[in-house]
Amino acid sequence: MVRLLLRFSEKEVSQPVTAEVILEQGVPVNILSAHINQLGGEILAEIPSKHLDKIVKAFRDRGVTVQVRKLIEVDEEECFDCGACLSLCPVNAITLEEDFSVAFDEGKCIGTTCGLCADACPARAIKLTR
Amino acid sequence: MKKLVESSGLEVAYKEIDVVTTGTFGAMCSSGAIINLGHSDPPIKISKAWINNVEVCHPGGAVDLYIGATQMSQTKPFEYGGGHLIEDLIRGKEVELTATAYGTDCYPRTKLETTITKHDLNQFYLVNFRNCYQRYNCATNSRNETIYTYMGKLLPNFKNATYSGAGALNPLTNDPDYETIGIGTRIFLGGTQGYVIGEGTQHDPKNRFGNLMVRGNCKKMNPDFIQGAALTKYGTTLYIGIGIPIPILNQGITKKVAITDEQILTDIVDYGTPRRTRPKLGKVSYKRLKSGTVTINNKTVRVSPLSSLKKAKTIAQTLKTWIENATFYLTAPAERLPTDTTCKPMKQTKEITFVENLTHPAVTCTENEKIKTVAQRIITHSVNHIVVVDNQEKLRGIVTSWDITKAVAEGKEKLTDITIKKVVTTAPDEPIEAASRKMAQHNISALPVINRDKKVLGIITSEDILKLVGR
Numbered sequence A: 001m002v003r004l005l006l007r008f009s010e011k012e013v014s015q016p017v018t019a020e021v022i023l024e025q026g027v028p029v030n031i032l033s034a035h036i037n038q039l040g041g042e043i044l045a046e047i048p049s050k051h052l053d054k055i056v057k058a059f060r061d062r063g064v065t066v067q068v069r070k071l072i073e074v075d076e077e078e079c080f081d082c083g084a085c086l087s088l089c090p091v092n093a094i095t096l097e098e099d100f101s102v103a104f105d106e107g108k109c110i111g112t113t114c115g116l117c118a119d120a121c122p123a124r125a126i127k128l129t130r
Numbered sequence B: 001m002k003k004l005v006e007s008s009g010l011e012v013a014y015k016e017i018d019v020v021t022t023g024t025f026g027a028m029c030s031s032g033a034i035i036n037l038g039h040s041d042p043p044i045k046i047s048k049a050w051i052n053n054v055e056v057c058h059p060g061g062a063v064d065l066y067i068g069a070t071q072m073s074q075t076k077p078f079e080y081g082g083g084h085l086i087e088d089l090i091r092g093k094e095v096e097l098t099a100t101a102y103g104t105d106c107y108p109r110t111k112l113e114t115t116i117t118k119h120d121l122n123q124f125y126l127v128n129f130r131n132c133y134q135r136y137n138c139a140t141n142s143r144n145e146t147i148y149t150y151m152g153k154l155l156p157n158f159k160n161a162t163y164s165g166a167g168a169l170n171p172l173t174n175d176p177d178y179e180t181i182g183i184g185t186r187i188f189l190g191g192t193q194g195y196v197i198g199e200g201t202q203h204d205p206k207n208r209f210g211n212l213m214v215r216g217n218c219k220k221m222n223p224d225f226i227q228g229a230a231l232t233k234y235g236t237t238l239y240i241g242i243g244i245p246i247p248i249l250n251q252g253i254t255k256k257v258a259i260t261d262e263q264i265l266t267d268i269v270d271y272g273t274p275r276r277t278r279p280k281l282g283k284v285s286y287k288r289l290k291s292g293t294v295t296i297n298n299k300t301v302r303v304s305p306l307s308s309l310k311k312a313k314t315i316a317q318t319l320k321t322w323i324e325n326a327t328f329y330l331t332a333p334a335e336r337l338p339t340d341t342t343c344k345p346m347k348q349t350k351e352i353t354f355v356e357n358l359t360h361p362a363v364t365c366t367e368n369e370k371i372k373t374v375a376q377r378i379i380t381h382s383v384n385h386i387v388v389v390d391n392q393e394k395l396r397g398i399v400t401s402w403d404i405t406k407a408v409a410e411g412k413e414k415l416t417d418i419t420i421k422k423v424v425t426t427a428p429d430e431p432i433e434a435a436s437r438k439m440a441q442h443n444i445s446a447l448p449v450i451n452r453d454k455k456v457l458g459i460i461t462s463e464d465i466l467k468l469v470g471r
Helices: A017-025 A049-061 B002-008 B010-016 B082-090 B251-257 B286-291 B309-324 B371-381 B401-410 B432-442 B462-470
Strands: A002-008 A030-037 A040-047 A065-067 A072-074 A094-096 A102-104 A126-128 B019-021 B024-027 B032-036 B048-051 B054-056 B064-068 B095-100 B111-116 B123-131 B138-140 B147-149 B152-154 B160-163 B186-189 B192-199 B212-217 B226-231 B235-243 B245-247 B265-270 B280-285 B293-296 B299-305 B364-366 B385-389 B395-400 B446-450 B456-461
Touching: A002 A049, A017 A049, A040 A049, A049 A065, B002 B010, B002 B251, B010 B251, B019 B309, B024 B309, B032 B082, B048 B064, B054 B064, B054 B082, B064 B082, B082 B095, B082 B226, B082 B235, B123 B235, B138 B152, B152 B160, B186 B212, B186 B309, B235 B309, B245 B251, B265 B286, B280 B286, B280 B293, B286 B293, B286 B299, B364 B371, B371 B385, B371 B401, B385 B456, B395 B401, B395 B446, B432 B446, B432 B462, B456 B462
Parallel strands: B138 B265, B160 B299, B364 B385
Antiparallel strands: A002 A040, A002 A065, A030 A040, A072 A126, A094 A102, B019 B245, B024 B235, B032 B064, B032 B123, B048 B054, B048 B095, B095 B111, B123 B212, B138 B160, B147 B152, B186 B192, B186 B235, B192 B212, B226 B235, B265 B280, B293 B299, B385 B395, B446 B456
16 A cells, blocks of 8 residues: 545645546545645545555646655654654654664554644654645 | 563673663753954954854953854844754854953953854853753643643644653653763763763752763764754753763663653653642653553643654663763763752742732623623723623633624624634733733733633733732
């Protein structure tokens, strides 16, 4: 599975874009989180990896900005493993390892659709990818 | 040590072990560095100074400055402050100094602009007046909004909790009666050797909230163990690594050092109450806290440590290596620290006003009333806010005269269409200052006063506060 961050502008939200892509391509698109209103917004979706290319194209053809890269960047140099972020993550993507290092599971992270951890980092080591 | 006591008993542990090393790495706000710049030509007696736009204070003669960890940059407040400045200097970075003075016959200069690094300074010492607390509270938040505190970010309605300190690894937890730690005790401080110079301010050993005043040479410190930090909407601070060796002098000390995370209890405290004494919601052990969750009001919630347990372990381990390599020698205290003091509250000559002192009865309505009826009530009582309640007088929402005007203009009839359901509220024991800050933040002019069961006790408006100020 692969995660896509779909960014909609005011223009695209007036159309049932996601439904159209699902019907046209016949690929199941699982919506993990959505932060969207009539002015635009973001949807984080998960799709089977083998359909990545055609799904990205289908969304882009409809004017949606598609991002396949990392949703969060953690600066290992800056992070001093305090753990202030741990209890804020709603999807348990941040955990303490056995040696008390703070570990981020990028596969679980829902990125800018959440972002609760970023402003709680005393070392300012967490950046949400825009 | 802890494992050995458990497996072989106190006597064996006492005979086998000479020293136990401890460590902690956390935010210690009451910290700072004293620097001496040397004299300029012509000389200056600094009255105001800034380094990297952080105001620094001038506590003494001409060119001594104290960099407070929590003093924030005037150009990047909440992101850069004294803590970061101390870290930058330790890293060897060049910083910008500006200063002003009134000028005297012996110190004629009135303005100064220069750059400095730590190598240009005569002295650069960390002098921290309250560090290394024995333990901390576990913080949570009862309010229906996220709050940002010195205990970190606390989500609404008890959705998370935070704690600080390394538990059984914490230095003062292992010597709670100050038998080995006193004035002159050599310690690990910020990656180099420092000293305990006394008890810290607010030292409260009676309630197991003791702390230390420490000093160390910043020029020799390692930035891995001293780092500036920014706590959103709270301010800047300094994370500091402290490690203290405990010599095992007798079986009594052996027993105290054998303390485990399970035995160290702390209070779960509601930081949603902005008062000196905050409600305690229960007790929790450091063992439970380190497990990652805590139980609050019968619900399991996740808990964040705010101090690095990983660094605390590294510090204790580093100190152990230093001792083994004979690069660090233990010292006997020159003087014992007080063991019987407590922290007194502030003497206040003027009592402050709380919400309950200004609360007056709220004009209310229920959800099924007509907009017209409510409009008439606004006129009869000459108010701007009507609090919507259920039949048990519990808060359901709020309606303002503006909402009514808008509803009439748009031809709406049902009250539920215009009721604001997400209401910002206050409580009787909230200080007026906190309540007025809420109104300003949310750009509103009234707050329903409710109790813990959401029952409406009254209302407080911006007019009430204005009258108080004008009195």
